[in-house]
Amino acid sequence: MKLQHVRHPEALAREQVRQTLRGHTAPAVIDDAVTIVSELVGNAVTHTSSGPLGMFVDLYEDAAVIWVHDGDENPDAVRARAPHLDVDEEIPEHGRGLNLVDLLATMWFVWPAKDGKAVAAAIDLKPDGVSRLGELRIPGREAGCGEPASGTACPGATVPPAVPR
Template sequence: MNAVDEERLCGRTPVRRHWVKLSDCIEPSGLARRHVREFLKGLAVPERVDDAVLVTSELVGNALRHTAGGPDCMCVEVYQDAAVLRVHDAGRDVSRVRARSVGKSLDELTGNGLGLLLVEELSSKWSVRPTAIGKEVVVVLALDAGGLSERDALPYIPAVRPSLTTEFHQLDDGHREFDGRKGAEA
């Protein structure tokens, strides 16, 4: 992932943010999909909500399959023209998180990597980065059918960000929303 222009990033603050605790959950994929669908309803065109739900399912499913503890938490941030999905887990190996090549045959594509290929196709941009206690996968999705240019998608993925789990562990009820339009927790 390319470096992010920090000046452009600082000019963008999410309008709304929603956290969901996924650790110790019997069905984290279903919980994550429900929260994304409910949170984005009315904020994005229906097909983009469906894309976000599918991407969420892939990210949470990957954390379940490829890490010992599964996903810790998920955050959905809504900006004026984009949604950012963040899924955090305790796995530390960011080198294993990559989409397989589109140039491979279907037989070669079965197995690991297909879900991230789908994420790559549906998103404007995605990345994975280490955190203090694991890693987070970050996906930028346009809210309307027109999509985002790569230049417009980059400011949503900061190079340095406070740990998702640090902010998350401040929650006591398992989920929370922030509405930047009101300037207060919802």
């Protein structure tokens, strides 16, 4: 789905995720996926010069991967911030998005593209958390690529066969 030049890309992306996942998983998982896409699109709006160019969901039998593409070419710029709060400090309003994605997603990673990059988050659709996401192969992952909170860019991936739509 194209998001470039859309007035409210977060709302459009949230609705697309709801429609795509409806009937494939529990409502609580859909809520998590909606939060994830909202954060990823919001980050592209806030932190890239291009804004979000597009978003799509790869739907598999027991997992989904949400992709948000933008035109910025530096995948190393996408990093989760380590929370450093003293007891007396208020929780900051900004800077928590990728930490939230890290908490809700099974994994997330950055994929360099010819015309920018994509930030992707994979989620289990099964209520028991047992899926084939372990079959998601990302070259370089053994060096920390795609690990939660690493924010390390990944050069490519292969995924299990998609569910026919």
